[in-house]
Amino acid sequence: MVVVIARLTPGHKVPEQEQLLSGGAVCFALLQAAQALGFGAQWLTGWAAYDPVVTARLGLGPDEKVLGFIHIGTASEDAPERQRPDPDELLGDWVP
Numbered sequence: 001m002v003v004v005i006a007r008l009t010p011g012h013k014v015p016e017q018e019q020l021l022s023g024g025a026v027c028f029a030l031l032q033a034a035q036a037l038g039f040g041a042q043w044l045t046g047w048a049a050y051d052p053v054v055t056a057r058l059g060l061g062p063d064e065k066v067l068g069f070i071h072i073g074t075a076s077e078d079a080p081e082r083q084r085p086d087p088d089e090l091l092g093d094w095v096p
Contacts, residue, residue, distance in 0.1 A: 004026050004070060005060065007064050008020065030072075034070075034072045043070055044068065
């Protein structure tokens with residue numbers, strides 16, 4: 001398991017939102033890399049990401065947040081396909 005932690009720096013030239021999103025991109029890249037190498041991988045957060053006891057054990061400071069627990073291993077079976085939204089219902093044309 002890999003824990004991805006964001007260290008947000010208030011007042012930095014990179015807005016906090018972008019700092020947070022870049023950490024999310026790290027989580028996604030880890031998933032893709034693990035799967036490209038033939039491993040199974042899953043990105044989870046859940047209660048542990050927000051639990052003060054867990055974050056204290058991880059040594060997180062006040063400006064740090066757990067973005068995800070990336071579980072990497074050998075998949076025992078293929079992930080089942082799930083219902084996905086229709087992209088046409090989510091996308092539209094931008095007309096200035």
